[in-house]
Amino acid sequence: MDWLKDHPEVRTIRVAAADLNGVARGKRIPARFASKVFTEGTRFPFSVLNLDIWGEDIEESPLVFESGDCDGLLMPTERGFMPMPWLEAPTALLPIWMFHMDGRPYDGDPRQVLARVLDRYTALGLTPVVATELEFFLIDDSGKTLRVPPSPRSGKRRTGGETLSLRALDAFDSYFTKLYEACEEMDIPADTAISEAGPGQFEINMMHSSDALKAADDAWLFKMLVKGLARSHGFAASFMAKPYDLWPGNGMHVHFSILDRDGNNIFNDGSEKGSDALRHAVAGCLAALPGSTLIFAPHENSFDRLVPNAHAPTGIGWAYENRTAALRIPASGPAARRIEHRVAGGDVNPYLMLAAVLGAALVGLEDKMIPDEPLTGNAYAQSLPQLPATWNLAIETFATCPLVQRIFPKELVANYLMTKRQEIHYMAELSDEEQTELYLDTV
Template identity: 75%
Template structure:
């Protein structure tokens, strides 16, 4: 309540939780009822966290008619209230996650899935340190079915060429980025470096590493919401869609992580550039789980347009030192900062499920003392590697059959996600390319 007392101008609140697709589902509430929200929470049907990408119920879901569409209990996360800088009226946002009415965590909640993985780490006396890098496009989508780089709010001109690490491209959208960074500061999102990326109108912002994976996932989820909201204030879209343009590279959400022991030592650090045996066990776990995890790293039909050779997105299941063509990269750094970068996830992921999948797979590898294959050298696309599932349908099947997925996630969430994705797979076949873009551009 301190935040609301400090902001008496706030008259309305949004309460929101992430569904399986990472879409924010919630309610608008007058600020005078904030005390009740904090102490008693609010209620949504369980099925709300299991809707398809259109916001429709999943047909034949046991959560809907079979069970009577009962309510779960939504309680505030540790985050508390924060502003929504993209709205005209001063408004507070209260992030939520779902429980059963008796207080048990609800297994179909994505944030609870990550908390479940974190419980495994705590039991092992380990703490992951997580950072994310999020790529997105700024897009003029004012004409249906036609996408182009928006005119600069500063100059009014469109820059149609790729300008990797271009200050000119950043400066062209300086007003947007100024508001975005101000919003990050207000929402306690640790936004660090911004760069222009390899495609026109594409940018990347790094979120700082922190020893709290739940907050790191919160930050990524809230950051996506903020980018989309601020962009619309300027009249264009901020899109994390995996591949909005056929001819340009897509959007990724690369995740960096290391793991600390109970004394605060990085277990991936052995004083060498190669890293410790624990690092290789963690890499091996990530590699073993990668086919089954692909549905979480590429959750939508459009996601598979990004995972093609020679497009700065991985297609083969391999790892390497300081090599951006590989699915898993060990960046060069001081040995004390030795870490793993997972480059497979797209910008369209649910951050909670992605962080849970990667950290869960790494812990599986550590606990099973998995042997790691030799790192590759050179262009990963030229190596004879096991390939990621190349289609959405194939990824759904791999997810269903993967033992690592069943170790990481509760069966209830697995079943819900499978039903959701199979429904989306069925109905996406009815859409034109233009309708597909219209659907994904803002939602993911």
């Protein structure tokens, strides 16, 4: 509550939790009643974290009529208050997460699911260190056709991709200046920004963090900020996996290493190849890829990104310093030895994505799994096992994968499957234009 005392200009707050699709669900509360959220929490139905991409109830879910649509208890996370710089009126956001009324974590809450995976690491004396890389497009969606917005500086539109172009960054300098200022206010550790291969496409990397739960918070809040701030500048920003047919899509890569109790990186054995623990973690991630593809590609549009020769992996393999592989071991000093997981699209729920990646790595460590030999050359040109190529196949593979059952609680698996099966049913009724309009702002 000290934050609100230091910001008397804030008259309203938003309390919000992430649903299964990563959409913020919550309430608006007058600031003078904010203390009640800390002492008593707030309530909304368990089913609210299990809505489909349209925000509709899941028709077959027992959380709705079968249980009387009963409430869960939502309490503030460790994050506390932060500003919402994309709104005109001074407003604070208070992230919350869901519990049962008796205080037990709710297994259908994505943030609780990641916390559960991290508790397993803690029990083994291990700490993941993670960093996300988030790609997004700035888009003028005011007409029938999506296109890059005109530069606020020149008024001109950039029609092609300009990888690592300072000119492309400078064209939207006022937006990025505000974005970095807002990240500082919200304690989001945004680091390097670059222009990417698509028109109006950019990537911002987060600093590595030994608090994976905060790293997921940062990614979730960053997506909210990027989209909200863009609208206040007169255009859209989207993490949609593939808004343009002819250009590469948006990814959300994650780099991770694991520290032992003494703070040593267990992937480092002093060699360029890394330790046995690194290979065990790689093997776990590879083994879980077919089943967890639905986490990394959660929407129909996600699979437009996962095609050969489009800078997104399609085969299940790993390699040293090779961006065509699903898992890349970047060149680094031994102490910074890490794995880059390159499958997830920008449209993912960051909590579920990190739970899937870190959970799979933990399974590999626990079972001392051994991967195939690292590949060399172009992974697209090699005969590798393939990721599920369609949304429907990804759903069914998720449903039957034994490693998914080891990573995620039963309630989460059941809820997620019901959600995706409902979405795939109703998505068939939409045109391509209607799908784009839906995904552009929601994911």
